[in-house]
Amino acid sequence: MTTTCCPISRAIASACSGVSATPPGSTGTPCEANRSRAWYSKRSTNRHRSPPVTEPLPRALRRWVRRGAHHTLPHPFAPGTGPDHRAPSTRGALVRRTATALLTSALAAGGIAGLVPHASAAEPIVPRDLTITVTGLGPEKRTCRVDADLYVPRGVDAAHPAPALLVTNGFGGDKTDQAGLAQGFGRQGYVTLSYTGLGFVDGDLCPITLDDVEHDGAAASQMLRFLGGDPSVVAIDDRTKQRVVVDQVVREDAAAAATGNGKGKGNGNGKGNGNGNGNGNGKGQEKKTAPTYDPQVGMLGGSYGGQIQFATAAAERRWGTDRLDAIVPTITWNDLAYSLAPENSALPGSTAAAGSVSSTGTGVFKYQWAALFTALGAISGVQDLQALADPARWQAFTQRTCVNFEPEVCRALAEVAVQGYPSQASIAFLRSNSVASYMGQVRVPTLLMQGQADTLFNLQESVATYTALKKQTDVSLVWQSFGHSDSTPAPGEMDLSNPESTYLGKQALAWLDHYVRGQGPKPAPTFSYYRDWLADEGPAAAYARTSSYPVGSDRSFYLSGTSTPLADGALVTDPGQVQPGVSSYSGVAPIGPNYTETSFLDQSGPVTDPAGTAIRFSSARLSAPMDVVGSPRLTVQLTSPAVAVTQRGGPVGQLVAYAKVYDIGPDGKTVELPHRLISPVRVTDVTKPVTIELPGIVHRFEAGHQLAVVLAGGDLAYRGATLPQPVSLVTGPGSVQKLTVPVV
Known part of the structure; x- marks a missing residue:
């Protein structure tokens, strides 16, 4: 590339x-x-x-x-x-064009004529x-x-x-x-x-x-x-x-002084025609202080x-x-703590729709995005970025490039090189710089x-x-x-x-x-x-x-087992169709080997899950298009005796997994991961059922395609567990394994 x-x-x-x-x-x-x-x-x-x-x-x-x-x-x-x-x-x-400093400006809009003299397109503003x-x-x-x-x-x-x-x-x-x-x-x-x-x-x-x-x-x-x-x-x-x-x-204060009419803005929610006391057509309380x-x-x-x-x-x-x-x-x-170290299994109310993505747990570090955030040019391409998977190189990199930031930023990046995850102090600092x-x-x-x-x-x-x-x-x-x-x-x-x-x-x-x-x-x-x-x-x-979010209605799929080793499990629509089975995988490295993207630089490579590093459950081929708008939710009971012991030592020993939704083409081989979005989780207690919020998407699964949900043990864009983590998922009658999808 x-x-x-x-x-x-x-x-x-x-x-x-x-x-x-x-x-x-x-x-x-x-x-x-x-x-x-x-x-x-x-x-x-x-x-x-x-x-x-x-x-x-x-x-x-x-x-x-x-x-x-x-x-x-x-x-x-x-x-x-x-x-x-x-x-x-x-x-x-x-x-295709290179992108510039502000998607932000992307928000300009429709013309209003006659309000003030408009500059001619041939006469730019100096x-x-x-x-x-x-x-x-x-x-x-x-x-x-x-x-x-x-x-x-x-x-x-x-x-x-x-x-x-x-x-x-x-x-x-x-x-x-x-x-x-x-x-x-x-x-x-x-x-x-x-x-x-x-x-x-x-x-x-x-x-x-x-x-x-x-x-x-x-x-x-x-x-x-x-x-x-x-x-x-x-x-x-x-x-x-x-x-x-x-x-x-x-x-507006000058207008109020001249006419006796206030700003008409309660809590900033309405413009309206004020009466000098801040009572406008918008909702909210009166403004107590008229600003100059x-x-x-x-x-x-x-x-x-x-x-x-x-x-x-x-x-x-x-x-x-x-x-x-x-x-x-x-x-x-x-929440910048969620942005750079997301934890999608402990969201308040089990979903962002509850009004928060701020977890009390420790998330999974997006080392590639964090590197791009601080480097601003010290990285020349994909190889430079992927080389930072080495903790020693990451530590040297942060010492070299983390300049002109508040000390807490550099401290957080350095500690991840040592322990593999951000501390609660760093999480609190990032969150404090967030709405x-x-x-x-x-x-x-x-x-x-x-x-x-x-x-x-x-x-x-x-x-x-x-x-x-x-x-x-x-x-x-x-x-x-x-x-x-x-x-x-x-x-x-x-x-x-x-x-x-x-x-x-x-x-x-x-x-x-x-x-x-x-x-x-x-x-x-x-x-x-x-x-x-x-x-x-x-x-x-x-x-x-x-009129508002969320939209549509939930459609449930149940995870069903298979008797064939290493074969996909199934997603079925009737809990009575669930078959017993055991699906297993193992996380084998702090970073990778599963690939979804090279953050910001490349999403052209195929999505890969090497054998033994992920488990997948796929639906039957869809008989009609299915439009998904919002975040699917995956509820599972995972089994890992090794992690049940190591999790007592805190985040370093807790289970790290990556959940994602695939769109599988009619040939059964073509795999699309919508916008390369995944949901990392660091599970606090692997002995209990966990609900994972999958990435928000707007995606049509065409007729003849299959919906699949995947749990992987690693991803090359994140820093995961430092110890091997063998994991099993058992299906059968009465199990809690379920995928819920918002369909419009």
Whole structure:
């Protein structure tokens, strides 16, 4: 396999920022063409270098529009640059492109005419290059200097102000990654402040703080005040060296002072026509504190640029100001501890639909995604990544590459090299940098989008966030076709340079127009999901919409045995059909030998389960298509006398297994693992039945195909058990072995 340099670095800003998608002097093929640390650095060397505006459109923007423009992605934590894994036969003709720093920007939408003068497509907005000083961050009261670009559409000024957007980069990117978004939304009448996140600019003394509330959220909150005209937030124009105070953004506190009408935003759930006391058409309590320097403002962005929106909302809520009017986060996490070390057998309420993916147990470490997260270019391809399966190499790697992070991040990575799993202290630290830990403080109307093609932040994370937010704010959930593992939207699904022209773009813009601008009908809360088997009919037909999640009804299959050694067991629909049998496998190594993907870099290889390392149970050939939307659940009683003893020593001796669902073709040999998604588990007590939540999917099992469920002892993308673990599963009348599938 030939691996380009794009996947690991912020090299992907080509779609939005005018930065080439391949290193200078490189052919853009093997990464060995250029191993410059400056090119791959997670800390941008592009400080104060705004996108070019001397041509009718920046060169990258013109190319972006011409090729169908969607986005690109710099580093895995900022939506994916991975290869396009869509099958042409099922997805239609797709243009493969490198991905850039923000899938996030993918959320632009439908046009609203006549609100403010729109900039001509031939006259791009010239950004103003700023350095904004934010102060008092975190318990150490840190001061940071933020690199930002301010995009003000033509015709917008103090006499004709406009609503605003605050956006930032995905992990490893910088402010220029949102240039396309700013131009596209600028034509819809939005001022945009795009800034480089804390810790991502060379010369910045502030570390990367993982989108926490105390640092990142507090910094973004001060930028909301800046957009509201607060002169105490110091911003310097890098060209003129003059102070900048924003007066081109609609201020809601100014409107209240002039008219006596308040913001009309209870808990951030409704815009409405306020009466000066915060009683609007939205639900929620009155706002107790009328904030000063309160702009009409929303946020949107993805991955790292998505989580910051929750942190900002929480920071505002803690201070009782609630300046943020609406958010559109995409492909982001609910609990970072679950993202990097998932445990799918001990979810609260047995399912993410209960509102959490946070387990009290210890998960299974995604060493490949974690390496990509910290490396940002120290890895040149598949071989480099797979070499980190060696604990000694992993330890040396983390010592070499874990720079400019908070010490807890590096400590967590180092301890995994020694013990094979994260400690409870590390789990608590990662969780504290997640919306799961402060969900009750997020009361802002939220349009949440999550990628079906995403092995980093899976659909369960969006379900947990959505379920929790439904109790306290207006929220809609979208399961889009693309994510970190496959970054190419379907034709017509998303285009940031023309947000009014795409299916999801229109939804995002309608959301912002209502909750931020205060115009247009209130969007109905919905759950929508993309069906790739209808891709050729366009996104309007491919997307199904309903009022809420979950959807459909459960269909049960029972695990049945066989008398033939090493043969598949069966999935039967009637418990009376269950046959007695024993299926056995053994986990033989901390990593592998089973293969599902090389995270972020390659999903083209076949899925493999070497003999003796997995057990499989398959249904009869389906007589009609079966559409699955959501997370199947597998309840099993496993037997392992050896693990029953070793588990007394804690996580190191507990059973590690990997559950997955296969679609087996009519030939009985072709195997599809939908989006290469699996569910790792670390079972606390192997002597008791366990319920495993399988990955959330949207998948059609065609007539003539078979549904199969697999339990494996290893996976090459994860660090599993350090000791051999022989496991058996016994079937027969009265057994608890059952697969439940959500079918629409």
